[in-house]
Structure formats: structure tokens, C-alpha cells
Amino acid sequence: MRTEVLDLPPELPGLRRTLTVQRFGEPGARPLAYVQASLHADEIPGMMAVVHLRELLLRMERDGRINGEIILVPVANPLGLQQRVLGGHIGRFDLADGLNFNRGFPALGEAVAERVGARLGEDADANVQAIRAAALEAAEGLAAVTPAEHLKKALLRLALPADLVLDLHCDSEALVHLYTLTPLSDLGAELGAELGAGALLLADVSGDDPFDEAVTRPWVEVAARFPEHPVPLACFSCTVEFRGTQDVADSTGAADAAAIVRFLQRRGVLAGDPGPLPASLCEATELAASEPLSAPVAGIVAFRRDLGARVGAGETVAEVIDPYSGARTAVTATQGGLLFARTSARFAMPGQRLGKVAGTVPVQRGSKLLSP
Incomplete structure (x- = not known):
């Protein structure tokens, strides 16, 4: 495991905030999976899942069982993690302006399309590489002033190159459920079956620009704008809701981590036999x-x-x-x-x-x- 500590611009002189990134596998290997937890910083079940996922990945790395590369961000929102009001944790909304930390991510589709149009050709793999490069260029060019804007920019730069993106959340009280784009329903159903999800919710556009759509919608929009070129939907991104806020236990965290490992094995990121896919508990709606x-x-x-x-x-x-x-x-x-x-x-x-x-x-x- 390689650990990077990324500095976020300080809000006040003398105040340091960082984003810790943990990488497994060979740099640049494919497929690349990106997993982040607790963008809503008071939603802890995802953090617990990542604790157990990291232990599994460390063992698999020692055994040479990582085919691709995996990026973990165990705490995706250090800004919200520190927010307390009279002892109560406020991690969903930014106390500076009241905005939801998982809303208002930059919509990069138009900027990516403008950059990549002349680079597209008849080779689908080359087009994928060109779109990823254009997406990173667009992210680099984002203006960021507030701490939350800098955080969003940093998270996008980490996730945009990935083939698979999992954003781990939870609800207040809930069954495991997933959100993803309608064109990605097949992989959403596969992940949902592994996790025992009770609901899989699909939309072309959900509104308010959450993180998972910020990394996948550029692919949909570029493909629609340039139908004469082969443009695969080369990034699967999904918001995973791990039950409710109080459902934090080693038992559930270990089971969730094992399910993510099996999903990554099916996608070729990790070596090993995941076994038969469990029967789905729900139909996509x-x-x-x-x-x-x-x-x-x-x-x-x-x-x-x-x-x-x-x-x-x-x-x-x-x-x-x-x-x-x-x-x-x-x-x-x-x-x-x-x-x-x-x-x-x-x-x-x-x-x-x-x-x-x-x-x-x-x-x-x-x-x-x-x-x-």
C-alpha cells in the first residue's frame, strides 16, 4: 500500500487540512477502481467497510492477487468530519453556506466534449484514453475558492481516471440500496446482488449533480454528442447506501468489504474466484x-x-x-x-x-x- 497525503488549501492561516489516499497494486494498471467513504462525513458505515476492505487488500497485495489498481479514500470529507454544533456532528451540510457536500459537483460533460472532439477516431480504446485525459484537463481547469470547492476538485481528479467508482454512504434508517445511471443498470444489478441490496434506483439525471454522476455523465454526454465515433461508457459509478447511521459494526463492515472484493474480482481488478453471483433481492426501479x-x-x-x-x-x-x-x-x-x-x-x-x-x-x- 502506498499512502499519499494531499494538502487542501487552508481556510484560515495556520489551519491545515489533508486528504489521505491509499493506493494498492501497480500504478497505472487496469482496471482502476476508486472507493471513497463518508463524503457525508457523519455517515460512518462506509468508513467501517473501508477499514475491513483495506485489511483484505493488504493481504491480497502481499499475495500478488491485485491485477489492477485500487484507490481508497477512507475519509472523503475532512471538512465535514470536524463540524460539531453543541456536540452534535453535522457532516451532510457545509456549515459555511448550508450546501450539501454531495451536491453541486461540477458538470464536466460540455468541457470534456469541447476538448476531446478533435481527438476522437474509430479506435474505441484510443477514444477512452482521450476522454479520460480531457476529463482530467477539465478538472484541472476548475475554479475553486471555498474549502468545499477545493475538496470537490481533489476528489474528481482522483476518481475521473477510474473504470469503477464506489461512493459509500448511508441513510438515516435503511436497507442497503444503490443509485446509478440508467445506462449502467447491469453493473448496478451485479453490485446490488453482491451487497444484498433491497433497492436499485436508476435515473438518467437525478438532479443537483452528485459525485457519482459527475464522474459518469461526461461519458454519456460525449457519446451523445459524437455518435459517429465509438465511445464506450468506460466508467461505472455508483452511490452505495450502507443501511442507517447507527448500523456501524465489525460484522456488517466485514461483510460489506467482502462483497466489494467479490465485485472487484468479477470486474478483473482482483484475482480469485468470487463464486456464483447471489440472487438479486430486488428489481431495478x-x-x-x-x-x-x-x-x-x-x-x-x-x-x-x-x-x-x-x-x-x-x-x-x-x-x-x-x-x-x-x-x-x-x-x-x-x-x-x-x-x-x-x-x-x-x-x-x-x-x-x-x-x-x-x-x-x-x-x-x-x-x-x-x-x-
């Missing part, structure tokens, strides 16, 4: 068909259905109870589907997100399909 359930009023939250439950159209998933009168307001699903995520909060304000149901009929028709 459109992200637009993921129904957000919100509290219509303030009050105590009492869930009537457990995680993993199949709910029917019109069925009550939770009740919001007025603590003064005892009046109960039902929160219902408009269509049938799987309750794959819910909040850990047990008192809600009006409009607060309470849960998510993976359905089959699009219910979100706006341009932003992800949670804030």
Missing part, C-alpha cells in the same frame, strides 16, 4: 418512482410499517401524533412498493421527510429527485 413520504403536520412519529415492508397504495406507513390532543394524522403511500428507508427522528416538523418507498410509477416529476 426508476428513481423518479421513489416516493418520498413527508409529515403533513408536526408531532410524534409512530411508524406502522417496518423497513423492508411491502406497502400497498393508500396504506398507512406512519402516523404523526399531536402530543397535546392525541390527534393522529396518517402518512400514506400513493402507490405500492418497498419501504426501503425512513428517518430515525421520532418528532417531525411539517414537510419533514419521513421515509421512501420504491415504487414502479414515477411520482417525482421535478428536476431534483434526490433528498436535500
Whole structure:
């Protein structure tokens, strides 16, 4: 393992922040896999998975079983890791401006297309190399002023050359579930089967420019702009939600790491037999068909259905109870589907997100399909 410590520009004189990068395998070997944890810095299950993944990779490296190269970023957000308010960890949003750390990544597709157009030809492999080079050039040219902008630029520069990109997160309370682009559904299904995912959510554009789309959408956009040239979708990127915030244990971390190893073996990054692919626990569904359930009023939250439950159209998933009168307001699903995520909060304000149901009929028709 080779460790790099990248300095991030300081926000204040005398303040040093760094990004630690751990590399396995021969530099420049293919396939290249990139794995980062806790871009939302208060989501710890991914960090635990990386702790166990690193141990597995160290053993495999000693045994000469790494065919490609693997980049690990165990803590992808040192800015959010240090944010505390009255003892509470705030790692999802930047306290400097309230922005979500996994939103607003630069959309590089147009810049990559402008740089690469004249370099494309009839050789698909040469086109892949040209697009990767153009993507790195575009990332290098990004303007960055705030600490979060510098962090995003650094993460993109690490991930853009990769063949496989896994961004490890978690929800409040949830089943394992995945987000990826619709054209990448086959690999998403393979990864989901290995991880035992309860939901696989697909979108062409999810809105708000999360990290995983920032590294894959340039390939889709270049291919669409230059249909006369062979342009493979040469980067698979996926957001992996490892259950809920409290699901941090060596047992789950070890199982998640072993599943990632098997996925990387199937993709040729690691040597060894991963065994038969487990049966998938879910069918892919459109992200637009993921129904957000919100509290219509303030009050105590009492869930009537457990995680993993199949709910029917019109069925009550939770009740919001007025603590003064005892009046109960039902929160219902408009269509049938799987309750794959819910909040850990047990008192809600009006409009607060309470849960998510993976359905089959699009219910979100706006341009932003992800949670804030």
C-alpha cells in the first residue's frame, strides 16, 4: 500500500487540512477502481467497510492477487468530519453556506466534449484514453475558492481516471440500496446482488449533480454528442447506501468489504474466484418512482410499517401524533412498493421527510429527485 497525503488549501492561516489516499497494486494498471467513504462525513458505515476492505487488500497485495489498481479514500470529507454544533456532528451540510457536500459537483460533460472532439477516431480504446485525459484537463481547469470547492476538485481528479467508482454512504434508517445511471443498470444489478441490496434506483439525471454522476455523465454526454465515433461508457459509478447511521459494526463492515472484493474480482481488478453471483433481492426501479413520504403536520412519529415492508397504495406507513390532543394524522403511500428507508427522528416538523418507498410509477416529476 502506498499512502499519499494531499494538502487542501487552508481556510484560515495556520489551519491545515489533508486528504489521505491509499493506493494498492501497480500504478497505472487496469482496471482502476476508486472507493471513497463518508463524503457525508457523519455517515460512518462506509468508513467501517473501508477499514475491513483495506485489511483484505493488504493481504491480497502481499499475495500478488491485485491485477489492477485500487484507490481508497477512507475519509472523503475532512471538512465535514470536524463540524460539531453543541456536540452534535453535522457532516451532510457545509456549515459555511448550508450546501450539501454531495451536491453541486461540477458538470464536466460540455468541457470534456469541447476538448476531446478533435481527438476522437474509430479506435474505441484510443477514444477512452482521450476522454479520460480531457476529463482530467477539465478538472484541472476548475475554479475553486471555498474549502468545499477545493475538496470537490481533489476528489474528481482522483476518481475521473477510474473504470469503477464506489461512493459509500448511508441513510438515516435503511436497507442497503444503490443509485446509478440508467445506462449502467447491469453493473448496478451485479453490485446490488453482491451487497444484498433491497433497492436499485436508476435515473438518467437525478438532479443537483452528485459525485457519482459527475464522474459518469461526461461519458454519456460525449457519446451523445459524437455518435459517429465509438465511445464506450468506460466508467461505472455508483452511490452505495450502507443501511442507517447507527448500523456501524465489525460484522456488517466485514461483510460489506467482502462483497466489494467479490465485485472487484468479477470486474478483473482482483484475482480469485468470487463464486456464483447471489440472487438479486430486488428489481431495478426508476428513481423518479421513489416516493418520498413527508409529515403533513408536526408531532410524534409512530411508524406502522417496518423497513423492508411491502406497502400497498393508500396504506398507512406512519402516523404523526399531536402530543397535546392525541390527534393522529396518517402518512400514506400513493402507490405500492418497498419501504426501503425512513428517518430515525421520532418528532417531525411539517414537510419533514419521513421515509421512501420504491415504487414502479414515477411520482417525482421535478428536476431534483434526490433528498436535500
